[in-house]
Amino acid sequence: MLPELGHFALILALLLAGLQAFFGIAGPALARERWSGAVSAVVAGQAVMVATAAACLIASFVGNDFSVAYVAENSNSALPLFYRVTALWGAHEGSLLLWILLLAGWTVAVALGSGRLPPRFAARVLGVLGVVSFGFLLFTLATSNPFLRLDPAAPDGRDLNPILQDPGLAVHPPILYTGYVGFAVAFAFAGAAMLEGRLDQNWARWTRPWTTAAWSFLTCGIALGSFWAYYELGWGGFWFWDPVENASFMPWLVGTALVHSLAVTDKRGLFKSWTLLLAILAFSLSLLGTFLVRSGVLVSVHSFAADPTRGIFILAFLVIMIGGALTLYAWRAPLLRSAAGFELGARESFLLFNNVLLVIAAGTVFAGTLAPLISDALKLGTLSVGPPYFNPTFMLSMLPLLALLSVGIHANWKRGRLADSQRTLLYTLVAAAVFGCGLAFGLYARGSILTLIGAMLGAWILLSSLVDPVDRWRRGLTLSRAVLGMTVAHIGVALAVIALTTVQSFTLERDVALAPGAATTVGNYEFRFGGVRPIEGPNYDGVGGTLVVTHHGKPVAVLTPQKRRYWVQRQVTSETAIHMDRGNNLLLALGEDLGAGRWSVRIQIRPLVSLVWIAAFIMALGGALAASDRRYRTARALATASEAATAGQPG
């Protein structure tokens, strides 16, 4: 019964989403106050239905109901309870349900917070969210119903994909999706503003916290994915420019641009049409990401189920949503005028460059991701685009962006008088240069010119970000959460730049043959091989090697990489040993038995690799701080005033 109940709840949710879209958009347009007023109730109803559907599917998983096809494909009676719950998003159908559930969550949050918004505008925002939700519910019900039954029922399930049987990978999708879906809110605010034909600074103030929150989730989600690819999958790297990774990275880049563009619209009432476009783009790229991952038009190392009929549906949905939004944009954006101007060298000009460079960066990633598809469509043969394309093109737009960040952070709004901060700029630059040279030629002594540039830029951003907050603190002034959040996020950027530079420049990788008692030196570490001995686990046996690691003669750790042979599957796996020391990530893997006790051992030393992820979490923390600033919560008075001003105007 539960699957049918869930299916029915999903159908009701679809109808309610349709109503939500209709009331939310038609109500304000036809000035039917009662229609607009009903939207919140419909939102609540839809959320309850979606939650019921998700609960039914989870219950089927927990209760091992293998008559449900999706459960039979993604679970097993021996699977621990925790993974039986997280198996909900173990494959396509359930992932979509999660998407819809999170969208319902965001929508409820917007509805609850909409007391600060003019009622007509709030109804429109919820209406646009209703359109998005309707599309996804229709997609799920029409092509990817997770409640389909198997007849006869499977005796047992085919088990969850083993790489998803890990706590980290289990929680990664919901966080990433929360970010993806969160951009739907910014999109809905943009849609509502375009429907209204009016966009002011208040609009930006309402949109900002939602966008920043979504951005923080996305940052966390991407970092988590990268972290577990490194630790659990042992892929030996943290970023592969894989289509699935790019699909999450493009909305992040555009979302970052949007966060900054919104700041300008909020503070100065500028960049209005540009902000709108970015809001549309950020969400479009989230949708496009879904399309690329699910339609099978692109291949990636992440093995997801792909299906062309789903691809056609998503494409139609993309055309309606994005095409519709962009048509509305072409019609409404010319109406938006900005009265104010700004000088070159003012903060606005730096943020403009920030936006342009971030969009270019997203564009290069986009081009690289879609190039195989385009060359295939034009019958130019299959093409594979990898790091040799992505790394340099991405850096081409990132390096100027990072340099401008250090300067622009000191710039004032409106006036381009950088002369005031000339001395600060000079001091921080000199300090950064000293740090850069120290890192590139001192600490590791093998730096290239890019190492120097990367380290310098990172240090420069770090110092520049601190100048203003430290100054305020010394003068006894308080820091608002928004400024604090910005500072923290920029420190995160600085640390990420330093970490990436170090990892890229100084990673050491050696394959050595070692006899028992022999030692080898890699970097500053000495690895003494103690030979191998047999090991036995619950369902495997094998050998474990012992390596005593010392750093300049001082003991660091005893690492035991293993080779395991699983009895049931007779599969040999290599268990790497990972150890952190002085910011260096040591990774050891046991290779082949070379006879006479000698073994080949792979040794990798990655300096500061953990800092890459820590930096990303610091960025996300900065976003969270900024989103929680008080001024977003006390905007009620302004909102009411603006509503009074617009009352009587036709929507």
Place this chain on the structure above:
Amino acid sequence: MNRFLLPLGLFVLLAVVLAIGIRHAPEKGVIASPLLGRPAPQFALPSLTDPAQQVRSADLKGHWYLFNVWGTWCGECRQEHETLLQVHSAGVVPIIGLDWRDDDTQARSWLAQLGNPYQSVAVDRSGRIAIDWGVYGAPETFLVNPQGIVVYKHVGALTPDTWTREILPRVSGLPAGTS
């Protein structure tokens, strides 16, 4: 007005490219694999027919082989089986099977009933090796050359047409796509 239409125009262009991409993907049954042109992933798995034996990628070097991922739970694999038997009887290139997340007994009786086109079948109960090969769903077939490089990948049931147009020319050194 003009510049505000630009995003829409670009998007329409993109939608066309995506539509062509979709039309192509199922038609050709080919998804450009990241493995193409790269060494085939290593494996050493128990043999389905004789669990005491191992099927190892290292032993396959030096001649062409087809690597076919299948399972008894997979409907399309049954459709494809006839083609596999034909390929087997042609005797041009041996087929190595990967029995993916399957029940051994069922798999053995499947081969007994329908005939065995495989030179050997490796058992991948956990699906780890299939992950290494980037398998989306069964059936999938890879063509590996004597140097151990993956030169072609086919997604979905193998058809006689794919065999004569794509696989046979590659094995016999003729340009692909001609028949």
